[in-house]
Amino acid sequence: MFSIGLTGGIGSGKTTVADMFAARGVPVIDTDLIAHQITAPGGVAMPLIESAFGPQYVAADGSLDRARMRTRVFGDGAAKAQLESITHPLIRAESERQRDLARGAYHIVVVPLLVEAGPRAVKTDRVLVVDCPVDTQIDRVMQRNGFSRDQVLAIIARQATREARLAAADDVIVNDAQATLDTLEREVEALHANYVRMAAQQGHPRA
Secondary structure (H helix, E strand, C coil), X not given: CEEXXXXXXXXXXXXXXXXXXXXXXXXXXXXXXXXXXXXXXCCCCHHHHHHHHCHHHECCCCCECHHHHHHHHHCCHHHHHHHHHHHHHHHHHHHHHHHHHCCECEEEEECCCHHHHCCXXXXXXXXXXXXXXXXXXXHHHHHHHCCCHHHXXXXXXXXXXXXXXXXXXXXXXXXXXXXXXXXXXXHHHHHHHHHHHHHHHHCCCEC
């Protein structure tokens, strides 16, 4: 099945764009959402995380204490690798399950760290990057999450550069400060038509 990898830096507007494709009936597989599901109360990753890191990383409701874990792994490469060794295989398995069930001309896989993971980590036919200037990312994340400027800059520093993402892109949607929902809708509609056409050229889409 024809597959689009959707990515972008923090605060770029990936979710907004993914929702616009979903509104057109495109199956959207969001690896960030899957990550939250497996670390929610009763999530399949939680017993493994508690065993590896201790009960102090489990919130009162049984979910992952994200703030505590973020602090733990941010400056500890070994802890980060240990957490990823638990969550990544589970995320990958659920992503593949959803891809197998997807129906339509094509589907979209939202992977925030697609470029960082490398071309073999997630197999897609095309890469769509949602792009905006770094200053716009900073402003959006500070307003959305209540983070300080230094916190946002630290997150951005751990992601691929804007230039690296653009170099990996087959398609780009610009979501800068001048972009409106109407302009994004037009760009999504144009790409949707192209992807349907490309999928048809590749083979018969699944009904």
